[in-house]
Amino acid sequence: MRLHSLEVTAFGPYRDHQVVDFDQLGADGLFLLHGDTGAGKTTLLDAIAFALYGAVPGARNDAKRLRCDTADAEVNTRAVLELTIQGQRLRLERSPEYQRPKKRGEGYTTQQAKASLTWIGTTPDGQSPEGLTRIDEVGRTVQRLLGMSVEQFFQVVMLPQGEFAKFLRADTGEREKLLERLFGTERFGEVERWFVERRRERWREVEAQSQQVRELNARISQVSGVPQSSEVGDENWLEDIQKQALRELENTRAEHTRLRRERDQAEARLTERRELAEKVRRVRQANAALAEIDAKRAEHEAWRAERAAATSAIPVITARRAAERAEQERDRAQAEVATWASRCEVDPEAPLDELRSRAGAERERAGALAQLIPEAQQQESDRRKLAELIAKITADERRETELAAQRDGLPDRITAARTRVEEAKHAELRLDTVRTRGSEVAALLTTAREIPAAQRELETAKGNAQQAVDAHQQARDQLQDLRARRLAGMAAELATNLGDGEPCPVCGSAEHPAPKQPVDDQVRAEDEELAQTAEQRAQAARERATTAAQQAEQQLANLRERLGEHTEPELADELEQLRAEQNRLSETAADLARRESELAKLESATDELGEQISALRTGIAAARSENTALTTAIEEREARLRDGRGDFDSIADRRAHLLDIADRLERLIAARTARDDAQQRLAETRAGLAEAATAAGFAGVDEAIAAERDEQRLAELEESLAEVDRRAAGARDALASADLFGVDPDTEVRLEQASEAATTAREAAERAAALAHRAEQRHTELSDLGERLRAAWAQLGPAMAEHAELEALADVVNGRGQNARKMSLRAYVLAARLEEVAIAATRRLQRMSDGRYSFVHSDAAGARGTRGGLGLDVLDDYSGKVRPAKTLSGGESFLASLSLALGLADVVAAETGGALLDTLFIDEGFGTLDADALDLVMDTLDELRAGGRVVGLVSHVEEMRQRIAVRLRVRKSRHGSSLELSTS
Structure with missing residues (x-):
């Protein structure tokens, strides 16, 4: 990785746009960021880290305050970094999330974070030429190209202020966390957790198997009644229990066989006695049944006579019921005749021929009216159509009047619509001017409202300044008074230090005839020094208060200058008017499209209205012509229909009346015919009834009716007589059967003694069977449990051995058990890495300390049995003893920390591909070093840049600046120009 340029805007203390050219700065491999404390040196390193990872080193990342507090609201905070990674040049640009004032109204809004990555030159395979704009994609791409996380970057490339010294003084836990982040040893922690989890799982399995063995032991002990064995795999205990169960089973089976034979013999004797008792009972029962039937013989004969008479009367009853139905039919037919005769208003006994003739005449008249019904229906349809035509003509004439009025009013409406369109267009043009003026007035109003606070601040500052002046003057007067009084009492002060025989510090004489005596208000040197210190503090406070008053006055002058001649009420009124006008203009401008659409519709409406009229x-002319023709046809048809209706409302009503008269006459004729037939059938059924009574053997119909019985009584008689016959036949058959032959009903059967003997034998056999069954169950269950217990023993032994082996491995991997050094696998790996770091750091520390100090890695366990492996001490070659790193002085700690950080950077770089990391930044206090130590540090940095790396230093130490300038001048004489960057 090599940096080319950095741009920052409104970032940290940098209010404006700043550019840093690293190509020019790093031409000689070494450059210095120099400036006073708080000038923004470290901010440049923060900007580099932020552009790469979106984060800054140390605690500053938690503050989330990257934006310059004094930057203008319109200026966006951003950091732009151009660099080359793995031969690919790219440009990174990031903006943090921050709060900015709202563009409209008061308050603040959140400016969201942004990030972009742009490829310069060729685009890598698989990447878009347009670059990346999503924050997560940019972060993943940068981390993939650099091959390291943000923590590794801060430890390898950028050594932040106050951070890399923490590793030197850290305890084992903190050092372990840092090394884990740098070297990515989480996988070894996963291995440790895997062993622990696997051990836990195997222990649960072993415990489950042990629980199963315990449960089987307890179950076998419960079933057998033998106490449990405490030994796992006690085969003798199990075999003894199973043999005892087998012996018990054989004994119970033999006893059950003997008692079962005795039970069978007793039950055979009981069965014989029961059979004899049953035969005696059946004989007695049959004799009793026959005696009872013989005693009720007369009653049974009466039942048979009653049943025979009821059976003979059945045909007579059937004939009587037929006669009753014929009489009912005759009465219903007679009532029907009376009803229809009343409806027809004729004599019920009028001749049938006369009635038929009258009905035919009515139907002929109704048929003649049928041809007029379609004309009546057409007449109604034409009348409805005529009414619809009249309504349509009226509506069309009214619509014609309305359309004509609309057409006449169109010119005025079009003119008004054009005026509204022009008004909306003018409002759209005017809106920008009003908005601009509104922003200006709002800004001026804000300024006007800030003036009272600025005035109060100025008055307060002036009051504070006056108080500070008075306090300073008072302190100075006090100091002058003390000095005058001390001068006045100086002789007495000198006299207090005189001694006999000692020379006077003023004249040198050893004799002091009349020394000055101290006064009551003697002023000492300490009093004068205290007064002078108080006067200096008062003077500093006076200067600060005066400066604050001047700044407040300048701020008020700036506000008044921006405000000019305006006043707050005028600006507030104007702003309110501008906002009202802006709202009105916005509404009018937003209505432009609707107004233009309305104008277009009005302009096209003239032709449309003419076509509609x-x-x-x-249509009105055609409807009027049709109305005239239809009216004539209705009037002509009405004359014919009037004659056909007569006194009725319609032809259909009159025709329905005629058909109703004919139908009622025909129904009367049918009722007369049905009545005559019913009378004929009634006479026939009455004659048949008398013949049926005579044929059944009855003297008359009344006698036959008296013999009638209902079905329930007949069923009772039939069932009672059948029961009597069944009982008599059953009793005779029982007495005649072979199995009852020779059985004396008076025979005495002793059944109770045989039943008691059989019950006793049965109960004894059942108890023996239960004992045998329980013994068999116990034997079967113990056999099954024994097999299961042997299988559980077979599984438990290897499982316990495997768990013991796994537990030992897990303890060793996690730094316990047989692990003598108490080092976990992860700590062991980290200790190996730390040992590499100590070797790399020792080479630089020996050079920086002129061979005095070396790092010593310790893998010993910590105090009170804590885990070891990450100890790091210092070997002092002067004393030959190993010292804790915390005992080093400030400058020595810095040298050790810097050496350790550089060694750590080398090892991490080797892990992540360090050949590509060409740039290194060190932000640390070099002011703790003396001249010789600083020379040794500079020699080490020269070695780094001699290897092709660019080293950037951050320091406010002037001597550091001078030494780097000297070294750069030496390189300049050899290799060309160099550059130093100073920020403030």
Whole structure:
């Protein structure tokens, strides 16, 4: 990396645009940024870092204050850096985020951060010729080209003020964090965490397997009743339990077989007794059923007679119901005849031929009116059409009048629209002038409002200045008074120091006949010095107050000069009027497009209105002609329809009336015919009813009706008689069966004794079966648990061995266990890097310290067992002892810090491709060095630039400036010109 130029604008203390040409500055490989404290030397380094990474070194990055506080609001803060990286020249430009005054109104708005990267010359492959404008893309590209992060850059290329000395004095933890950021050893930390996590996972697996073994042990102990074994893999304990379970199973099975035979014998005896008891019960039950049926024989015969009579009466009942239905039909037909005769207003018994003739005549008249119905419908349609024509003619005539009035008023509307368009165009032209004037008046008003505060500040400053003058005058009077009084008492002051035999400091005499006695208000030298110091402080305060008063007066004069003859009320009124006018002009100008569109519509409306009026007039003439023809046709048709309607409202109403009369007459004829048929059927059914009663064997119809029974009663009789027959047949069949032959109903069966014996034998067999089943279950469960326990033992042993090995490795990797130095893997790698840094830094430190000091890397463990590996001490060759770096003096600490920073930069550069890092900046206090040490430092820097690197120094030490000037003059005599940059 080689820098070419740097441009800063409104950045830090630089209010205006500044340019630094590094090609000219670095021509000799060494240059100095020189200036007073606070002049902005370090700001140039901040600008380089900001242009590259968007960040600045150290705590200044946390402040987020990169913009110049005195820069004009219109000037944007930016830093532009042109440099070459890996043979590719590019230009970086960045602007930070900051608050700027709003362009309109009061307050502040946020100016967003920006970044851009522009390729100069050829564009790299895969990159856009237009460059990059996104902040994240610019940052990633710069870090990829440089090959280092921002932390590495500040440690390798730019050694910031007060930062690189921290590494020398840092403790192990802080040094570890810095080395991790520089060398990117996070992957080794991942390895440490991997081992810890893997150990944790394996421990969880081992613990799960151990828990499984414990659970299986507990389960086997619970099932077998034997106490648990504390040993893992105790095969003898498990085999004893399984053999005991097998013996128990064989014993319970043998006992169960014996008791099962006894149960079968007892149940066989019980079955025989139950069969005999059942036969005796069946014989007794059959005899009892037959006796009961014989006792109720008379009742059963009465049921049979009632059922037979009801069955014979069924045909008679059916015939009676048919006669009742025929009578009902006759009555309904007679009522229908009366109803329709009343509706037709005729005699119900009028001849049918007369009724038929009258109905036919009515239908003929209705048919004659059918041909007039279409004409009636057409008449209604024509009347509606006539009304629509009249309404259309009226609307078109009214529309014609309106359009004519619009056409007559168009010229005035067009003139007014053109006036509004011109007004909007004029407002658009006037708007810029009003805005400009408004900005000027607003600025003047702000100035006018600042004057009262400036006046108060001036009055305060003047009062402070007058007080400071009075205080200084008082202090000076006090000093003069003390000096006069001290001179007056000087003899007494000298006399206090005289001694017998000692010479007088004034005359030299050893005799002092009449020394002056001290006065009560004797003034001492200390009093005079205190008064002089107070007078000097008062004078400094007077000068500061006077300067502040002058600045306040100048500020007020500048404000009044900018304000001129204007006053705040006038400016406020004018600004309000300008804003009102600006709002009005803005609204008018924004309405220009709408007004132009309205004018265009009005100009094209004349022809459109003429065409519409012509079309309306043509339509009105055609409608009037059609109206006349339609009116004549309606009047002619109305005469024919009037004769057909008669007294009705319409032809359809009269025709419907005639058809209704014919329909009612026809319904009366149908009702008369149905009534006659119903009377004939009624006579036939009554005759059939009498014949059915005689055929069923009844004396008459009434007797047959009395024998009628409902279906429920018949079903009850049928079911009761069938039940009697079933019971009698069942009892006879039971007594006649072979299995009951010879069974005496009085036989005594002793069933209770056989049942008790069978129950006792069954319970004993069931208990034996349960014991055998439990023994079998216990044997099966113990066999299964034993296999599972043996498998768990087989898995647990290797798992515990693997965990122990992994735990030992994890402890070693993390600096515990067998790791004697208590160094983790990450610390070990960092210690190796630190050892390289110590070797590289020692070469420079020995040269700078004239061979006295060397760095010593220590990998010993820290105090109280803390991790080691990152210790860094100093070997003092004068004493031959190793000293902590914190015991070095200020100048020695600077030499050690600079050597360590340069060594660290070399090692990091080697890691990241340091051959490309051609530029190095050192911002540190060289003022702590004496002349010889400064020479040694300059020799080291000469070695750096002799290797092709450009070294930029930042210092306010004048001797540093002179020594660099001498060295550059020497190189100038050998190699050409050189340049020194001084900022203020």
